[in-house]
Amino acid sequence: MLSAISNNEVVVLIEGSVTLPKGFKAGGMHCGIKRKRLDLGFIFSEVPATAAGVYTTNTFQAAPLIVTQESISKENKLQAILVNSGNANACTGEQGIQDAKTMQKEFASMLGIEQYLVGVTSTGVIGELLPMDSIQSGIKQILSKEHEDEMKFKQAILTTDTCTKDVGVQLKVDGKVVSIGGAAKGSGMIHPNMATMLGFVTTDANIGSQDLLVALKEVTNQTFNMITVDGDTSTNDMVLVLANGLADNEVLTKEHPDWSLFVKGLKMVCETLAKKIAKDGEGATKLIEVQVNNAYSVPAASAVGKAIISSNLVKTAIYGTDPNWGRIVSAIGYSGVPVEPNAIEVSIGTFPVFKNGLPCPISEEAVKEYLESENIQIFVDLNQGESCATAWGCDLTYDYVKINASYRT
């Protein structure tokens, strides 16, 4: 792997997940929350790791988020994360808080570490108490060798996802190889900010907690907060980063010459996971990328991108390979961003469709053929400034309705 990153300026994408960085292991098992599939997973670092998290903006934060934030706030450290899927432990009152603490305490005891060094997260149905018997019995078994497998971890965190999502990158800091790995789950209730989405990022970089949080926030705003599946923002979701320092680099700060390279690597990890989540949105058949250029500010560019990517009409048109660019223009118009209609240019892939306030002559057939691709790009040029943003989403299909009309039953 070292040879691949001989250049100090690059970030290399490689096979790997949360166990790519030194000193991390992960695993998963079936403990009985779901009928058959894996539903309990963990990540563990040999040594306590610097931790940073970003959390859902939903007022109803689920119990595990409250407990995990409280724990991180003690020393900005975590050494382990325990995740269950199948039940979100959200809207579960005081009992939910107790259950999250029990998960934390019992897993800490199995690991022989302090309780506050364990982060807990849950995803799944809202408003039902956790089946604590199953979870407690799972906690007792999950550290046995047969369950230690990062593939099982990635599977154990899924809900309606159709595939696991991971990524690994490497870069050099002070000439030393630093690895960053990640795993995530989607796949409905995905909307900025944060979503029914759990993201776990591990790295062996040596970095302080405040700088790690700064980097995470900056990167999250450009990646996880730029994806939407259905406009719903979940009660549960968070991204946690653990940095255990085993790469043995000089501590990364904003003044470190390799700071921007590290942020670039972190962004590559988060962007890859975010796009995988968008592409695997419930019922989705296509990844849609909207690039907005020349806006007067980044928030303006983001708002336009999100309006387009969130439009049910745009999403269904793309599902139906219908080059109905009028819906894109209409979404720009209601985005809340003051725009100059006659200055805007819109392209679908390489096909300009709207310019100077007028439709461009297009070959409907050619655009239709392009819309049959799995990855669709929409470009918007607002011609009013120099800021840009990219948003990702997916098409809206029969299967989205099917999955969500019968999620629990």
Place this chain on the structure above:
Amino acid sequence: MLSAISNNEVVVLIEGSVTLPKGFKAGGMHCGIKRKRLDLGFIFSEVPATAAGVYTTNTFQAAPLIVTQESISKENKLQAILVNSGNANACTGEQGIQDAKTMQKEFASMLGIEQYLVGVTSTGVIGELLPMDSIQSGIKQILSKEHEDEMKFKQAILTTDTCTKDVGVQLKVDGKVVSIGGAAKGSGMIHPNMATMLGFVTTDANIGSQDLLVALKEVTNQTFNMITVDGDTSTNDMVLVLANGLADNEVLTKEHPDWSLFVKGLKMVCETLAKKIAKDGEGATKLIEVQVNNAYSVPAASAVGKAIISSNLVKTAIYGTDPNWGRIVSAIGYSGVPVEPNAIEVSIGTFPVFKNGLPCPISEEAVKEYLESENIQIFVDLNQGESCATAWGCDLTYDYVKINASYRT
């Protein structure tokens, strides 16, 4: 009809539409924009009527909206309205403006009235020029007796609507019978504020233009702006009210003793049309009504109601008769309104589902059975003030996807 409104304090709902008030006629025909269905309609008042309008907030206002607003601004009068469906004349640049003016001019000439007394509106596909030959040939024929029929008017304004939408009410002002009638079309791209929605309200009340506009704005905010089908706000939509004064009442002002009764009547007309639009949302099988009570302000109550009614997850759950109230609570949580989670109470129909931060014990079967009704009510009590609001929407179904994946093709 008089006997039905012997009581001066009531508004009576009666059969009727835009031709219920004295002095109005309406009609519709097929001019050739659509393949077969009616696509050109008109309303005409014997005498010039006081006019008021509310318009889409979309930055890309379609050409006919610009032309009609300009005309109304002259004297706050209209005597006729010409509507076409099948083509929205939106994103059509200078040519679109010219086409809208040509429609206006030629219809005015057929009627022998001033051009600025004709309002023009269009609905349908965005970004294609109007087929002016068909429309101009239609304008020459539409005033013939065979096309004069308010049912044909209601049909001519539809796009993907599955049914016509109308309403009539009567009330007494100064002891004189005043009628208010309305017709509207939906049915996708419906979201506050305004929507792919055209609303036409006629009345024989005698009222000044400024007071009419005040009443219309107040009522629109509580009715048309509280419905959503898919969260998309269209480029085209407007509600126009024409008041021709033929009821011969003393001019209505805010000081008139029957002012609030008139506003109540206007609200009944707009609310009925708004609910019919929501219920006939693309692919919808159910009307959903969300009542939010005891918010700290009306905008807060509205924001919570709209967040719930706009949630794809709530909409699919109701389609699937899944009592997944967690999605309702989650939508409240991301509405942007500061709420106290433990103070909130949520009921689906008569079934309390969430209280004191916890799920209520429910009979899943009973709630499921309730969710099979055509009209679903959701009640939210925020317990933090005294303001309330009601929002309306519809479920999200396979047919919504089907209709919108292939709207043009």
